[in-house]
Amino acid sequence: MRPTTRRILAAATGLALLAAVPACADDEKQAAENVPGVTDTEIVIGTHQPLTGPAAPGYSKISAATKAYFEHINSKGGVNGRKIVYKVMDDGYNPANTENVVRKLVLDDKVFALLGGLGTPTHTNVLEFVKTQKVPDLFVSSGSRNWNQPDKYPTTFGWQPDYTVEGKILATWVKQQFPGAKVCHFGQNDDFGRDSLAGVEKVLGPVAAKQTYTTTNQQVGPAIGALKAAGCQVVISASIPGFTALAMGQAAGQGFRAQWVVSNVGADYTTLSNQLGDKKVILEGMVADNYLPMVGDTANPWIQEYTKIHQKYNAANPIDGNAIYGYSMAYTFVQALLAAGKDPTREKLVEAVQKGGFRGPGLTPFRYSDDVHAGYSGVRLNKVQNGAQAYFGPTYTTDDGDAAVTEFTEPPTTPPADAIPTT
Amino acid sequence: MTATRPSTRSDVDRPARPSPLRRLLPGAPATTGPRGSTLLRHLAGAVLAGALVVLLTNQLPPYQNLQVARVCAFLCVTAGYTVLVGLNGQLSLGHGALMATGAYTVALVQRGFDERGVQGRWILPLSLLAAVAATALAGLVIGLAAARLRGPYLAGVTLAVATLVPAVSTIFTGVFNGEQGLRFPAETPPAFLGAYFQPERWLAWIALLAALLTVLLLANLVRSRFGRSLRAVRDDEVAARLAGIHVARTQVLAFVVSAGCAGLGGGVYAVLTATVAPGKFPLELSLFLLMAIVIGGLGSLTGAVWGAVLLVALQDLPSLLTETFSLSGGLAQRLEGNLALAVFGLILIVVMLAAPGGLHGAVRTVAARLRARRRAPEH
Numbered sequence: 001m002r003p004t005t006r007r008i009l010a011a012a013t014g015l016a017l018l019a020a021v022p023a024c025a026d027d028e029k030q031a032a033e034n035v036p037g038v039t040d041t042e043i044v045i046g047t048h049q050p051l052t053g054p055a056a057p058g059y060s061k062i063s064a065a066t067k068a069y070f071e072h073i074n075s076k077g078g079v080n081g082r083k084i085v086y087k088v089m090d091d092g093y094n095p096a097n098t099e100n101v102v103r104k105l106v107l108d109d110k111v112f113a114l115l116g117g118l119g120t121p122t123h124t125n126v127l128e129f130v131k132t133q134k135v136p137d138l139f140v141s142s143g144s145r146n147w148n149q150p151d152k153y154p155t156t157f158g159w160q161p162d163y164t165v166e167g168k169i170l171a172t173w174v175k176q177q178f179p180g181a182k183v184c185h186f187g188q189n190d191d192f193g194r195d196s197l198a199g200v201e202k203v204l205g206p207v208a209a210k211q212t213y214t215t216t217n218q219q220v221g222p223a224i225g226a227l228k229a230a231g232c233q234v235v236i237s238a239s240i241p242g243f244t245a246l247a248m249g250q251a252a253g254q255g256f257r258a259q260w261v262v263s264n265v266g267a268d269y270t271t272l273s274n275q276l277g278d279k280k281v282i283l284e285g286m287v288a289d290n291y292l293p294m295v296g297d298t299a300n301p302w303i304q305e306y307t308k309i310h311q312k313y314n315a316a317n318p319i320d321g322n323a324i325y326g327y328s329m330a331y332t333f334v335q336a337l338l339a340a341g342k343d344p345t346r347e348k349l350v351e352a353v354q355k356g357g358f359r360g361p362g363l364t365p366f367r368y369s370d371d372v373h374a375g376y377s378g379v380r381l382n383k384v385q386n387g388a389q390a391y392f393g394p395t396y397t398t399d400d401g402d403a404a405v406t407e408f409t410e411p412p413t414t415p416p417a418d419a420i421p422t423t
Numbered sequence: 424m425t426a427t428r429p430s431t432r433s434d435v436d437r438p439a440r441p442s443p444l445r446r447l448l449p450g451a452p453a454t455t456g457p458r459g460s461t462l463l464r465h466l467a468g469a470v471l472a473g474a475l476v477v478l479l480t481n482q483l484p485p486y487q488n489l490q491v492a493r494v495c496a497f498l499c500v501t502a503g504y505t506v507l508v509g510l511n512g513q514l515s516l517g518h519g520a521l522m523a524t525g526a527y528t529v530a531l532v533q534r535g536f537d538e539r540g541v542q543g544r545w546i547l548p549l550s551l552l553a554a555v556a557a558t559a560l561a562g563l564v565i566g567l568a569a570a571r572l573r574g575p576y577l578a579g580v581t582l583a584v585a586t587l588v589p590a591v592s593t594i595f596t597g598v599f600n601g602e603q604g605l606r607f608p609a610e611t612p613p614a615f616l617g618a619y620f621q622p623e624r625w626l627a628w629i630a631l632l633a634a635l636l637t638v639l640l641l642a643n644l645v646r647s648r649f650g651r652s653l654r655a656v657r658d659d660e661v662a663a664r665l666a667g668i669h670v671a672r673t674q675v676l677a678f679v680v681s682a683g684c685a686g687l688g689g690g691v692y693a694v695l696t697a698t699v700a701p702g703k704f705p706l707e708l709s710l711f712l713l714m715a716i717v718i719g720g721l722g723s724l725t726g727a728v729w730g731a732v733l734l735v736a737l738q739d740l741p742s743l744l745t746e747t748f749s750l751s752g753g754l755a756q757r758l759e760g761n762l763a764l765a766v767f768g769l770i771l772i773v774v775m776l777a778a779p780g781g782l783h784g785a786v787r788t789v790a791a792r793l794r795a796r797r798r799a800p801e802h
Contacts, residue, residue, distance in 0.1 A: 095604055096703035099696045100738060107486035107623065121603040125698040128609045132622060189593060190603040214593045214602050216702075 035345050037112030043079070043337070043344070046087040046105035048117045048126075053092035054215045058241040058271035059118055061317050062141065063088045065326025066116060068313035073330075076420055079337045080344075087111060091122055093215060098122040099129070106133050113138055113349060116159070116329050120144045120192040121215075127153050136349045138336065139329050139375065143265065144191040145400055148374040155350050157368065159329055159375035161291055163192055163238060163263065164400040167199020169379050170261050170289060172396070172405045174234050175204060178259065182208040184232035186223065186247055188239060189214045196238035196263060199400070208232060213243055220246045221254075228256035235259070239266040245275040252282040262288045264379065268321030269389040270295065280387075288389070289379035291363050292328050293412075295321055296388050302328075302361040305419035327419075328361045335360065335421045359413050360421070363395045374400065378408055461646050469639045473631060480627045488623040489695065490735055495630035496691040497731035499637045501716050502724055503684020506641055508713070509722025510650065511677040512657030513569055517581035518685050519709035523588045524561050525554035525686030526693035526703070527599065533607035547610060547694065551633065554690035555683045562682020566675040585709040589701040604700025626695050633691045637684050638724055644680065645724070653677055707764065711737075714767050718774045720781025729782045733770070737763045 037044040049063040050056045063086075070084040078084060087109060089101035098119070105111045106129070113136035117123045120142040127146065130137045131153050139159035140147045143166060147158035174183055183204055187193025189212040197210060209230035211223035224247055227235060235258045239247060244266040251258065267288030273280035293300040298307075306327045310319045317323065337344060339352035356368035364378040378397030382389050394407040416422055476495075480488050504518050532550035536542070565584060569577050592599040599605065612625035644650055652673045655663040660670050693699045715734050720726025740763060778785035 094702040095602070095698070095700040099698065103489060103696075104486060104739070107484070107489065121601075121700070121702075124603055125606065125696070125700060128606060128697045132609055132611070189596060189601040214589075216589055216602060217593075 035112065036110040038082070038344060041082060042085055043082045044085045044087065044109065044111050045113045045115050045333075046089065046102075046109060046111035047115050048089050048091040048098050048101050048105075048122065050093035050118060050122075051088070051090035053094060054242055055093035055119060055240050057275055058268060058320075058322050059141075061320065061322040062116070062118065062326040062329075064314055064317050065310070065323040066330040067326075068309055069327050069330035071313045072309045072418075073334060073420060076418065079334055080342050084334075084337075086115070091119075093119055093122060095122050095125040099125055102126045102129065106130075106135055111135070112344075113346065115139060115333050116141045116326075118142065120146070120188075121190045123147075124191065127156060130156060134346060136346050136353075138333060138349075138353060141325075141329070142192065143195070143263075145195055145374070146191060148372060148400070150354075150371055150373045153373075155346070157353050157373045157375070159332065160264070160325075161364075161376040161379050162374050162400050163195035164199035164202075165374075165377065165398055166263055166289060166379055167196040167236070167238070168203050168398050169199075169396045169405055170236055170263075170381075171200040171203035173287075173381055173393075174236065174261060178234050181233040182231050183234045183236065184208050184227050184230060184258075185210040186227060186235055186237045186239065187212050188243070192240075192265075193238045195400075196236070200236055202402075203405070207236075213239070213247070215240070215243070218246065221250050223247075224250040224254060224256060227251075227258070228254055232258050234261060237262045237266065239263065241266045241268060241271045242275065245272050248272075248282055248286070249276060249279060252279070260286045262286060264288055264290045264321075267389075269384055269387075270318055270320035271322065273387075274318075283384050284386075286384045287381060288383075289381050290321070290391070291376045291379045292321075292324050292361055294382060294389060294391060295319060295324050296390060301414050302419070305415045309419065324361075331360050331419065331421065332358055335423075338421060338423060361413070361415070363412055364397050364408050367399070462643055465639055465642045469635045473635050476631050477628065480624050480631075483624075485621055485623040488621060488627045490739070492623065492627040492630040492695050493692070493735045493738075494731045495627065495634035496688050496695060497715075497734045498634040498728060499688030499691060500685045500712060501688075501719065501727035501730040501734070502634075502638050502641050503681040503688075504712055505716040505719070505722055505724065505727045505730070506645065506653070506684075507677050507681035508716060509726075510645065510653045510657060511674065513674060513677065514574070514578045514713075515565075515569070515581040515678070515681070516578050516709050516713065517565065517584035518681075518712050519704045519706065520584045520588050521558050521561060521682050521685035522689030522692065522708070523699075523701070523704035524558045525689030526699040527592075527605070528554040528557040528686070529690040529693045530605040530607050530699040531598075534605060537608050544613065547629070551687060551690045551694075554686045556686075558686025558689070559679050559683040561686075562679045563675065565682070566678025569678055570671040570674045582706075582709075585706050588704050592701040599701075602701055604698055604702070606698045609697035610694050629694065630691045633687055637687060638727075641680075641684070642724055649673075649676070711763075711767060714771050718767075718770055718781055720783025720785075723781070723783045726781050726783035733767075737767060740766060 047063060049060065051060045067086050067088065070086050073079065074083040087105060089105060091097040091101050114130065116139050118141040123140050123142060124146055134155060137156040139157060143160050143163040145162050145164060147156050148162065185197050185200055185207045187196055193212055201207060209227055209232055211226050213220050213223055220243065237244060237247060237260060244262055248260060269283065272283055276282065293302045295303060297303055306324060307319060309327065310323060335358045336349060336353050339355065340348040353368055354370050356366055358366055362376050363380055364376050367374045367377045378395060380391050380395040381393050382391045396405050397408045398405045476491065480491055483491065500518060500522055507513055507515060529550045532553050533546060536546050565581065568580060572580060593601045610626060610629065612620040612622055652668045655666060655668055656670050656673045664670050711734060715730030716727060718733060719730035774781060
């Protein structure tokens, strides 16, 4: 061995030994530090949203509304004297981007909690990370049953009724209204579509035909053609707005007449009619479900309060079902934050949600408890008639298991002053 | 060479059919001379570089460590890729798909063990080895086709491979779980490092080890007899054949080696997030990889490091920009999706015009000029 080589080797070994001394002290100090994202004056929370990409039409308005609600809260002094800072990161509905932005939010921006991360395929891929970091992962904007696994993901909570609950209720209505009809299913090729189908088949048994779509492929023609060929009379659709519009547009184009029964996540009339333009007439008669006040119901006190906030902080966007979703979710978060006490920690926040008991704009109660992390327990059906979407019939509740679909008769709540929760 | 027929003037002027890539390539590698064992020197260099990076990761906060880990994962890929394109002159546009092959292999192996309740530290290295083996096999298949194809035809075939990933994952939903992708248990630091050991630092170390191993092996390979065959085949296939080199075999082998590296990189990339989804390996990734090695300096392993750094830096660029300058919502939205591509294209153009040898070539030229100036006495 030549002397130079030997010298380099020696230096390298020395450095390697030095590097092997773990820098534990620093990490220990960091772990023992204050609650991440919480100061005396601020609470920083974050989210991942599709501001671009296939799910952006419609859904990009949710975070705008959530942000507007927090501005409203902040203008009234915040929560326990702390202003809420809501960091919104775009992931384009691409799971690979979600991983990146959520790591940035948690590791780099040190958010206190995640709120309303949007999408089934996107959020599923950050569950492991969220668990290892022990970040409260509240009110995921999706009805997948993935969020309801308290033993596996103890800090993750759903918010909207899960797709199986929804599927069971939609199918129950179809069974009553269209006895003996050929019922088919059209769904997104992931847990969204699968959970919905599971709920539908729990009530109806195997469907006559089922087709799926993937969000990266806009060609839904063949799938719709297959449903037409199968002679479907009712199509239950678990699709995001862009694909509801595509599918119903294709069906109209192919002269395929069926009753469309659409999951609430892809059935907002304002969003769909914007997408379809002059062809929005094909939405007439579409049946869907929801669990929040309808935006067209101007007599509803929640809608009145939200409209006031919307006009003040979010006037550039239309007020639609997505906006109502954003406001209602933000309202529930403030309730949870208040329940976590004057000096919130991540553990206290999780405990507060598990304790449950929140009632807000939703038509049914939440299902939160120590061993259930699922959100709203039911929905009510609505229909598009003469260019307006309105509720009809009773509100139903059920669970994602074998519980029966039952009517829920308690009257809806009224909002507190300024739509700011006090407890 | 003993020419039997008198050479015409044009024959003399024209160097024997240069590859179109030639302009982008560095000159012949510096002769190493009799300065000790190449393997030992590279080994020492690798240990030194590794120690430096480990020291660095001890100082960095978690997110930055994750970025280091990403650079290392991409380095596995770019290093192998630059050997294929730069040294062997075979243009592949399908390396994103090869990364995906490695990543899915890791996911499937790890899930397989997890579902059977098997746990152990050896699962990670085993799954990464499986990833290398599976991609090397895929590389063999593509390489066999590649050895019969040239230039644009080869690019076309490999491009098709790159577009296959989302299709395969959605058609065989039962295995690959469509666009939602596969999750597998997250890699955690071993207990002896202490309860507060940063998980991201551990990930960075895993990726670093993979990258060092790849670069070390490739550096030796490049300087070996096989490395010389690679270059000979690239420069002139006929001359290489006359010199007794089995051209097709060399090309296939180059593909296999490069694919194996891509598989390892893809596998490590998957381990960093404990998930694989087709959205991670879009067509653009394959194009980004090519741009990265060209910008870094085609055919040089140092250039591959530049390329890997660039790939990671550009991932975070859009959110950084939109955060720094509070842009209007619409503009920010338009930027988020397209900025990385635009910036990459711009850098590519500038580098091609100003420094055809890539960043590595530019740095070398500047260093050489500085050295020459210092050596030259003042007149």
